[in-house]
Each structure stands twice: as C-alpha cells, then as structure tokens.
Amino acid sequence: MKKIGFIPLRKGSKGIPGKNKRKMVGRPLFTWVLGAAYFSDLDEVIVYTDDETIINFIEKEYHYTSKIKVVHRPEATATDTASTESAMLAYAEHIQYDFDVFCLLQATSPFTTSENINESLKKLNEGFDSTVSVVHTHRFLWNEDGTTINYDYTNRPRRQDFKGLLVENGAVYTCTKSVLKNKQNRLGDKVAVVKMPEDSLLEIDSETDWIAIEQLLIERQQRAKRTSPLTHLVLDVDGVFTDGSITYTKDGEHTKRFDMRDGMGLEILRQFNIKVIIMTSENSELVAKRMQKLQIKDTYLGVKDKFTLLQKIAKEDGISLSHFAYIGDDVNDLANICSVGWSFAPNNATAIVKLNADVVLSKDSANGAIREACEFISTYNKRF
Template sequence: MRWVALMPLRGGSKAIPHKNIRRLAGRPLFAWSLEQALLSECFDELFVASDSEKIRRCVTAEFGDRVTVMDRSPDNCTDQASTESVMLEFRERVPADVLCVIQATSPLTRDADFRMAKEKFLSEQLDSLLTAAEFRRFLWSRAGLALNYDPANRPRRQEFDGALVENGAFYFTRDAILKQHRNRLGGRIGIHVMDPETLVEVDNAEDWAVVEQLLRRRDWPAQWLARKRLRAFVVDVDGTLTDGGMYYAANGEAMKKFDTRDAHGLARLREHGIRVCVISRENSPAVAARMIKLGIGDYFPGVLDKRAFLQEKFESWGMKFNEIAYMGDDLPDLDCMADAGVSFSPGDAVPEILAAADYVSSRMGGAGAVREVADLIVASQLHAGVADHD
C-alpha cells in the first residue's frame, strides 16, 4: 500500500502576508508539521504543491530532496478553491493508495500523531480519517438553546465528556473514496484525537502569537539539535556578538558593546564540551580584549575568507564542517552557514541570512541572541545524553 503526503501552500495570504513561509519560533511555518511528517516515517513520499515560486524555493532550501515540490494550478489557489480541488488535481498526477493532506496552519502536530493515526487507520480498516481535539465547554446557539448539555442537570466539569472538534491538522483518504465522493471524508470514518492545544490554528496575528509561545515552550529545538551531534560553535562578532554599532572614544579608539548574557552562554557551551570559536573580518583591540577576558583562545580576527580558513582549522582539529554550528548576521557568513551542520542568526540579520538560517533567534545581535542559541545547544546536549542513556 502506497502512502503519500501532500501539503498545499498558497502564495497569497490576506490576514498574515507571506504566512506560509514567515518564520514562526525560528522556522518557516510550513516546516513544522512537514518535518514531523518526515520524522514519522509513515509516508513513501511527501509533496508540496504551490503556485508560488518563492514558496517552492523555500521548501527546497529547507528540506532538499526529502520533499518533492510541484506546481499548483492557479484555479486551485483562489479564496474560493477547496482543499478537495487540490487533492483531485494531485491524484491525477501522483498515484497513491492513501493520501494524507497536511495543513501548514497546524504547526503543533507531532510525528507521533501521524504514527498513531496510521495505526488506527489500518487496525480499524478505515476509509478516511480526520484529526480532532477535545473541547470541554458548554455550547449554546445564538437563539439561546443549549447544544451539548442539559442546563437543568448541569454536570461538573470533571464529569463532562464535552465534544471533539475537528482541528484540521491532517486527513487520511483512500484513493477510491476520493475518486468516488470527491471529498476527503467518506466511507468508514475514524478520528485521531490530538492534544487540546492543537485546536489553535494559525489564521491571524493573534493565533500566531499564541502558537509561537506554545512552540517555544516545547523541547523541539533540543530534539532537532540533538540529532546533529555538534562538536563546536563558531560565531561572528559584529552584528552577532555585538549590535553592529561602532562607538568611538575621544581619542578615536573604536569600542564595541557586548551583552553579558552572551558571555554566560558561551561559557555554558564550553562547560558542556562544545568548542567555542570566534571569527571576524575585523581586527579590533576591543574584541581581542574581550576574548582574553572570556578565556576564549580560538579567536581569529582579520579573516576575509571565513569558509577556507575554517575548513583548514577544522581539519587540524579532526572535525568536519557538518559537526559545527555557525552563527552569523551578514553576507560574508553565508558560505559557512551553508556548509555547517546547523546555522543560526540573530533576529536582525540581513534578509539573505534570515532566509538561509536553520534557526532565527527571537533576540537581536548583541542583545542576547547568542545566549538563546547557546542555551538551545546545551539543552540538546542534555537531551542527547538522556537518549543515549535510554
């Protein structure tokens, strides 16, 4: 049986411009649930269909050949177009026994949700499946009628079963059902129940703020980084460890502003066995003095070709580029970020860097961005240690 997953992504979004590729908690919106679908190992192939060349490039940059990107008919990208119209167009192009449609607006979906839903689908011999979450609230119609309980016998909250609300995270549909009913649901229908928090879909700015906080509370970044097995952290200076500003004393000496939180973050990395390397195109006495104070011996100023310099340095250390994390904010950092095992940027980096970074800090350069990233890497080391122990 061939299982195929499809994520439809439109280029137009009125409530939140460029919503599908806008960064949510450090990653493009679409990447959250798509990554979990890949991790679930439930599907023979995963596709993204979009009318936007920018979205297609972004998906390819994020997932490479792990996800197949294809065009989407303009007729199926209007405000009136249904998800079914995309599914029907897709089935004419890609054969599948079961099609899973994944919604990018449900970034709280976990890999376990796909696995449990597939197990339910197969064990119960279902024809289609939807996802839902429990809703333990009393519902009323606008006409003043109770819809899901008897007001004369009002149950206590802990005794109230409530209802299941469709959350739209993903759907499973057998091809025969889609062909016959031209609908994602039909035949024997099952429901996979997800966490209550997954009722929140990203449709407006308020949803965005709520979901971003929920994602940042999860340990996703630590799990993701733990798989990288990082050995070193390389960070740029101007615009990353500093705010990029140049301050001059009366004698003409240039000064830099550093954040003490970043210094503590670098110290934590070293305490957990991560080698810290600081690199810069500039040769600043102020930065050199700061590195001495922090006890960072791997400080390399005046490096114009960072990629070539680091390649030689890593070879002498017995490391590979994909074993290091790199954090930068401007165009000279692009080559290093492309080859690094994982790349980071402060929140105010130039657009090209923001697009290339695997994770964008919620903080600005010189204002705790490095500390945020350092804490994530340390958490990943602890997570990896627990996994190895288990």
C-alpha cells in the first residue's frame, strides 16, 4: 500500500509575509510538519510549491533521503482563490493517482507529530475511508443573536461534567484513492476523527499568534526532555568553536580562531566513548580541515534543518534525544537546544539561546566554552 504525504505551500502570504519560510524556534515553519512526515509511516512526502527558494532549500537540505520530494506547483493552484483541493487533485492527476492513501498536511500546523500522522493512517485500516484531525475543547459557543450553541447558560455545567465538542484544527487529513478520485474531496463517507492536543487549535494569522505558538512549541520540546547518560555531543561551529568573527586577508581568504583547549576536551570525551558530532549551517573548507585535524569524522556542513538531521542520527543510532548534549549559540540551534537531554550556550551566545539552554557556560566561545561543557558532561555521566 503506497501512502503519500502532501504539503502544499504558496509563495504569497497575506497575514504574515513569507510565513512558511520564516523561522519558528529556529527552523523554517514548514519544516516542523515536514520533519514529522519524514519520521512517520508515509512512503513519500511531497512538498508542492511555487516558491523557488523552498524548492532549492529542499533539494539541497534533504539530499540524504529519497522520501522527501519537491514538486513545482502550477500557478493556477497557487492563487489566493485556489482551493487546497485543487492542488491535491492537480498533483493526483499528474501522477495518475499512483497511490493508495493520500495524506494532506498543513505547514501552518507545527504541533503535528509523526504519531498524529501514523494514527490517521491506522484509522484507514479500521474500515474508515478518510480522517480529520480535531481538538477536544470545552469552550462555550454562542450565536451572534445571543443564543447558545452547545450549552444552557441557565444551567451552566461544571467543566468536569461538560462533554464539550470536537473542533477541526486543519492539521492532518487522510483519505483513500477512491475518495479523492470519485468525490474530488479530502473527506469521504466514513470519516474518523483523530484527536490532537488543544494547543494545535491555534492558527497563525498575526504576529501575536506567532509569538504565542513559538513559546508553546518551545515548552513542548522542553517538557519532553528526560534524564539519561550522555552518549553524543553535537556542536555548532561559528560562535561555539570560534568567536563568530571572520578575518579576511587582502586576497579575500578568511581565517577563524579556534581554542586548542576545546580540542583536548573533545579528545578526552571520546576516550569515554562519547560520540562527537559537528553540525553547522556553513559549508566551509576551513572548518572541514579543522575537524579533520581533530579527527572528528561525523562532520555535517551546510545544514539548515539541524533538528531533522539530529532526529535522523538518533534514529539510526537507536537512541532518544535524551542521550544527546548540544552546544549552540544562535537561533538556528534553538530547536536542538530545546530538545536534547542537556543543552549548553557559551556565555557570549545570543539572548534567546541563553534563555532556553539548560546551562549557560561561564566561558565565551573560542575561549574555553567547549572545554567547560566537556568537563560538565564527564562529571554528569559519573552518576550513571
């Protein structure tokens, strides 16, 4: 059974310009649901967009997998008046309905998890032909004429006695091929509901919404932290190994300053079987040579979606993120900072990273910060 995920993205956005590409907890908004889809039971994940920036990003960023594919979205399906169904049907017809299950995922729902997607897929094996994600809410609803919709205000129920209602949150929809082909719709006749947390009901239509959802997402990642022995240390480079500055020569070449004590600290950690991994958004030959000198084989250059790569490494090594330590200094490290077992920020890191890191080191980057973190990890692991 072929199960495809479908994430439609438009270049234009009225409420928040460039919303799909804007960084939410340090990663482009659409990558939250894309990452969830990648780790789900879907066989393929299609990003359907007219945005060349996103097309280039996906082609470069997810080169390590054939599961994620980007397809150019026709202009007629990307206008302000075009329906989501029109995009779904255009792609389905383009591939001649070569699938058994179609899963629509909305990029503006960053709370979607792979578990939500898998539960939706499972429902289709239980006699349903489609699913819709919902939130169970205990809100009291009213009509504009002053009458109530779902309760009697003269006999106001207690929350624990009030059944509430289910509200569609627009995050995940699944359907069989026959539903999409014959009904030209995302939902069929036998619809199953898949419940998601109440936070996922929030919509991103304004700057205030963005701030609220970003903070809730940070708190969700931090709540999932667990105490475990640390087996992996992941480090950013600029602002962690270096002080973040670049010195240019008259010939245009640039240099970076590294602290030798940091290298020794990492060497000591590896003697205790802690795997050291480098993960940087910069694709620098100078950095590659420095890591070769330090004999750090697991060096990933030019990484923009660090969180998905971190999860991929964890899955391949058969461990949870609680076994990882991470050192980062800027917003593109934020998702990892909020998610690993222990996170560290150099004393000269950006304010938002220092606010969310587990430990703010007393040393600056390129001035002993990594060595200090290595000593913390060595001491911490002794308790296990």
